[in-house]
Amino acid sequence: MGLTILLVSLIQVFSRAPRLAPAPEPGAVVPPLPDTALTVVLPAYNEAANIGPCLTSLLGSEAPCTDWRVLVVNDGSTDATAALARAAAAACGEAGQRFALLEAGPRPAGERWVGKNWACTRAMEQVNTPWVLFVDADVRLRPATLRRALGQAIAEGADLFSLAPRLRCDCLAEWMVQPIMASLLGLGFPIEAANDPASAVAFAAGPFMLFRREAYGAIGGHRALAAEVVEDLALARRIKAAGYGLRYRLGLDALELRMYGDFASLWEGWTKNWLLGLDGSVAKALGAAAVVLLMFSGPWLLAPAAAIAAALLPAERLPWLLALALAVAGIALQLMLRLWTRSQFQVPLTLWWLMGAGGLVVAAIGPTSVWRTLSGRGWTWKGRPLA
Numbered sequence: 001m002g003l004t005i006l007l008v009s010l011i012q013v014f015s016r017a018p019r020l021a022p023a024p025e026p027g028a029v030v031p032p033l034p035d036t037a038l039t040v041v042l043p044a045y046n047e048a049a050n051i052g053p054c055l056t057s058l059l060g061s062e063a064p065c066t067d068w069r070v071l072v073v074n075d076g077s078t079d080a081t082a083a084l085a086r087a088a089a090a091a092c093g094e095a096g097q098r099f100a101l102l103e104a105g106p107r108p109a110g111e112r113w114v115g116k117n118w119a120c121t122r123a124m125e126q127v128n129t130p131w132v133l134f135v136d137a138d139v140r141l142r143p144a145t146l147r148r149a150l151g152q153a154i155a156e157g158a159d160l161f162s163l164a165p166r167l168r169c170d171c172l173a174e175w176m177v178q179p180i181m182a183s184l185l186g187l188g189f190p191i192e193a194a195n196d197p198a199s200a201v202a203f204a205a206g207p208f209m210l211f212r213r214e215a216y217g218a219i220g221g222h223r224a225l226a227a228e229v230v231e232d233l234a235l236a237r238r239i240k241a242a243g244y245g246l247r248y249r250l251g252l253d254a255l256e257l258r259m260y261g262d263f264a265s266l267w268e269g270w271t272k273n274w275l276l277g278l279d280g281s282v283a284k285a286l287g288a289a290a291v292v293l294l295m296f297s298g299p300w301l302l303a304p305a306a307a308i309a310a311a312l313l314p315a316e317r318l319p320w321l322l323a324l325a326l327a328v329a330g331i332a333l334q335l336m337l338r339l340w341t342r343s344q345f346q347v348p349l350t351l352w353w354l355m356g357a358g359g360l361v362v363a364a365i366g367p368t369s370v371w372r373t374l375s376g377r378g379w380t381w382k383g384r385p386l387a
Helices: 002-016 051-059 081-091 117-124 145-155 172-188 213-218 221-225 231-241 263-277 282-312 314-345 352-375
Strands: 033-044 065-074 099-103 131-135 139-141 160-164 208-212 246-250 255-257
Touching: 002 172, 002 282, 002 314, 033 051, 033 117, 033 145, 051 065, 051 081, 051 139, 065 081, 065 117, 065 145, 081 099, 117 221, 131 145, 131 213, 145 160, 145 208, 145 246, 160 231, 172 263, 172 282, 172 314, 172 352, 208 213, 221 231, 231 246, 263 282, 263 352, 282 314, 282 352, 314 352
Parallel strands: 033 065, 033 131, 065 099, 160 246
Antiparallel strands: 131 208, 139 255, 160 208
């Protein structure tokens, strides 16, 4: 029943979800937008594996407007992030032109700054353009993405224009967990409601947040959220609560996101966000983890158990065969969910049968997130403590 409700609800939600306006036809000449300017801010901490490809995709963009640049903020990286950023810019022929590198410097003593809030705040001290876009280093943009997003944001009168990216999975841990998480996010934060000014629902995707500079400053920006771990959700809520225009769109053909490169970073990332993403409610966090366990792992655990019981207990075969049929139906629904995801988001069926194992991982993420968030022990992001 839970899987059926999830699948039907996702189909309904995404059939009505607003999307980024279509890209121009190949070969079409679209001039950059006049009379405006854009700064793309890329905060980076130990992003040696990502900074080069991300920056290359940004600097290789079609001009969104006549005046635009990319500002990389090195947030105290201990790896080669800064050097690789300079090398990527030089390879694109943009060193000293549309590219700049800013060292964020140490965080203020006696103040609690978490995540990328300090780097973004330092960047805004250098930004005076009417539009500013915050992107993450694990994002890859298509050439027309900046122009499409900026043009639509201006046309719709948006103050915050955010795009939901297409998730990319490469490692085993991602194939187990990310399709489940994407389904839960799609249902938990309905795009239609987020775009409705009359609804209290507010959501934005942190990897791509395009602000009108004036509105960003009016809500206090990242500086007002120095200690906020899930800052993208907090920014979206502030924009909407202040009466500004929030536009959250599907951008599946415009940008791609690979969140985690291995199990360790996936575990750290989701245990960081799970409780806070569920409004800090312990009951919701534990309840959601239990539901995921039942829906995704339950059928895979029940099927062999029911088959063995039916074979060994002939007097009780009928109820066990019914249980086996229900388990097989649950597995079939998981396959249907992945088939729908493939048709909508171009996510392959790769290792779809590991969703049962993924349910076990998510079920463990729930209580672990509660413990880490409330106790502060092990609550980190990229090794930096959050408590």
